[in-house]
Amino acid sequence: MVSLVQNPALARALAEKGYETLTPVQTAVLQDSVGENDLLVSAQTGSGKTVAYGLAFASTLLGNEERFGPATEPLALIIAPTRELALQVQRELIWLYGPAGARIASCVGGMDVRREARALEMGAHIVVGTPGRLRDHLERGRLDISKLKVVVLDEADEMLDLGFKEDLELILDASPKERRTMLFSATLPREIVRLAKQYQRDAIRIDTIDQSQPHGDIEYRALRVAPNEIDHAVVNVLRYFDQPATLVFCSTRESVRRLHASLQERGFEVVALSGELSQGERMHALQALRDGRARVCVATDVAARGLDLPDLGLVVHADLPTGPAILLHRSGRTGRAGRKGISALLVPYTNRSKALRLISAAGVDAYWTAAPSADEVRAKDQERLLEKAMVSEPASEEDMALATELLTKRTPEEIAAALIRLHRSRLPSPEDLFDPGQQQDRGARDAKPRRQDSPRSERSDRSDRDAPRGERPPRAPRDASDGQWPTSGPGSENGRVERPQQDMVWFRMSIGHQKNADPKWLLPLICRRGHVTKNEIGAIKIFERDTRFEIVAEAAERFTVALRRGGEEEIRIEPADGAPVGGAGARGPGKKPTRRAGFKPGGAGGKPGFKPGGKPGFKKRERNDG
Numbered sequence: 001m002v003s004l005v006q007n008p009a010l011a012r013a014l015a016e017k018g019y020e021t022l023t024p025v026q027t028a029v030l031q032d033s034v035g036e037n038d039l040l041v042s043a044q045t046g047s048g049k050t051v052a053y054g055l056a057f058a059s060t061l062l063g064n065e066e067r068f069g070p071a072t073e074p075l076a077l078i079i080a081p082t083r084e085l086a087l088q089v090q091r092e093l094i095w096l097y098g099p100a101g102a103r104i105a106s107c108v109g110g111m112d113v114r115r116e117a118r119a120l121e122m123g124a125h126i127v128v129g130t131p132g133r134l135r136d137h138l139e140r141g142r143l144d145i146s147k148l149k150v151v152v153l154d155e156a157d158e159m160l161d162l163g164f165k166e167d168l169e170l171i172l173d174a175s176p177k178e179r180r181t182m183l184f185s186a187t188l189p190r191e192i193v194r195l196a197k198q199y200q201r202d203a204i205r206i207d208t209i210d211q212s213q214p215h216g217d218i219e220y221r222a223l224r225v226a227p228n229e230i231d232h233a234v235v236n237v238l239r240y241f242d243q244p245a246t247l248v249f250c251s252t253r254e255s256v257r258r259l260h261a262s263l264q265e266r267g268f269e270v271v272a273l274s275g276e277l278s279q280g281e282r283m284h285a286l287q288a289l290r291d292g293r294a295r296v297c298v299a300t301d302v303a304a305r306g307l308d309l310p311d312l313g314l315v316v317h318a319d320l321p322t323g324p325a326i327l328l329h330r331s332g333r334t335g336r337a338g339r340k341g342i343s344a345l346l347v348p349y350t351n352r353s354k355a356l357r358l359i360s361a362a363g364v365d366a367y368w369t370a371a372p373s374a375d376e377v378r379a380k381d382q383e384r385l386l387e388k389a390m391v392s393e394p395a396s397e398e399d400m401a402l403a404t405e406l407l408t409k410r411t412p413e414e415i416a417a418a419l420i421r422l423h424r425s426r427l428p429s430p431e432d433l434f435d436p437g438q439q440q441d442r443g444a445r446d447a448k449p450r451r452q453d454s455p456r457s458e459r460s461d462r463s464d465r466d467a468p469r470g471e472r473p474p475r476a477p478r479d480a481s482d483g484q485w486p487t488s489g490p491g492s493e494n495g496r497v498e499r500p501q502q503d504m505v506w507f508r509m510s511i512g513h514q515k516n517a518d519p520k521w522l523l524p525l526i527c528r529r530g531h532v533t534k535n536e537i538g539a540i541k542i543f544e545r546d547t548r549f550e551i552v553a554e555a556a557e558r559f560t561v562a563l564r565r566g567g568e569e570e571i572r573i574e575p576a577d578g579a580p581v582g583g584a585g586a587r588g589p590g591k592k593p594t595r596r597a598g599f600k601p602g603g604a605g606g607k608p609g610f611k612p613g614g615k616p617g618f619k620k621r622e623r624n625d626g
Helices: 008-017 024-029 049-056 058-062 083-100 113-122 131-139 156-161 165-174 190-199 227-241 253-265 279-290 324-331 349-362 374-387 397-409 412-425 436-440 442-446 462-466 519-530 553-565
Strands: 039-042 076-079 104-107 126-129 150-154 180-185 204-207 218-225 245-249 270-273 296-299 312-317 341-348 366-370 504-509 537-542 547-552 573-575
Touching: 008 083, 024 039, 024 049, 024 204, 039 049, 039 190, 049 058, 049 083, 049 150, 049 180, 076 083, 076 131, 076 165, 083 104, 083 126, 104 113, 104 131, 113 131, 126 131, 131 165, 150 156, 150 165, 156 165, 156 180, 156 190, 165 190, 180 190, 218 227, 218 349, 227 245, 227 253, 227 312, 227 341, 227 374, 253 270, 253 296, 270 279, 312 324, 324 341, 324 349, 341 349, 397 412, 504 553, 519 537, 519 547, 519 553, 519 573, 547 553
Parallel strands: 039 180, 039 204, 076 126, 076 150, 104 126, 150 180, 218 341, 218 366, 245 296, 245 312, 270 296, 312 341
Antiparallel strands: 504 547, 504 573, 537 547
């Protein structure tokens, strides 16, 4: 496949780097049908996009020549969203275009502006930079893009997310109209497609992502945890999987500071990345990760953008992502270049439904298990000790002499026990965790009836309620009817969990946001009028003038019959195809709707579109005593 590369200098560079085959995106951009056209490319993170566009514009920059001429004005401009990604692109292009004699300059925020200005003044064939710094050089006259032949937007979707649209448009408007424009992105949202139509001519669209399949090199795991044991669960996950490099995601800077301090206190080699760090601190942290002095990085989503760690084998979501795209972006940091990776989501039972919706919307399959227990971590330690331990390297003569002398004074068992103690002393201690999934066994719950001798059955002892937050015992889920955890099955160490898939039937209700529809009283209404339980109700989606909801197919016929017997009411319920089957009212004449504050519906598989709070402005109707 490397034979597709026509330029001899680039072919030599690939051979020296050890390339035997090209990735799908690299092969796609070298097809004869591409020619000198603009490109709009969607490819998964870690699929070799940098080398792909480096190969794609080689013919534009070099033509039939094997080497570049003297460096004057830039011929190619690559724009990346973050300084880390820009510097990574520069490193990749240096080895790829090194045999061709290319001079490659970088212009990124946080670096010495004067040094960049001198590099541009001396001349460069290719310039790589971030939008803000490139715009600054352009406006100050240091960057001349009048001779550009190629402009590449790398991770274009992230650049728009970060608010660089105005900078990108200014740079593209100032560049020659006859240039080639290439947009490379992990996803192609409407904003990217709109930008492509505005600045590209007859672009060829290349999509190497199978949208029906998740990233095949990433294994997703959803781990049950108690809400007050997130930090302890992170400890056990890190110890259980024991990867050379791990990225732990938190939602806020404060969460990063707290978790970083907690892991550091427990003996982990850990660094933190957040927006409050200076460029020097950030570079120091990244270098510690790359050279192996640190094995764990705790970061926010924004701070980790553009971060590339070749040995990253594990991504831990200490805080759940805010959406499916964020989940895929986070997880895409691992499983790169053909390596296997693990993406572990820590799911408190309070966020179980959110996690189910998130995983389903992202189109990935997850293994649902408990977070690794202390005993499982110790078992893994023992397994790793027996497999590789400290005897994998051949002993020197000095080592053998000392070992022989040691055997004269100690028994082999004593020496082995000392070796084990030494090995364990270097490892952070695992934590004892509570498994919320244990409460799923209804028989176990029924075997422990709640006390009836005090208000609210004395949910917990007063001493527990008054204890400091970190010292309180973990609390079990409120009730199994709020939706149960997926049950375990074969497929992993702790069992693969398949989310039960049920056929659903959509119904329509003739009330929406316009009349203050609220799930807090719509759900009891559906249950009461249709004679179904909340576990038989799926998604509830409220629109402006109506509401759509799902009923489990097995209960749909019973639901329909109950509606017909209910008589005509003010709020009609009918199948989503529009055929009326009867009515169901929130209230009879003169009755107010029932509203239960804080109601949290259950139901298999969660409820996409569910809005937990009531809509402000709920109006009471006047009583009609007729």
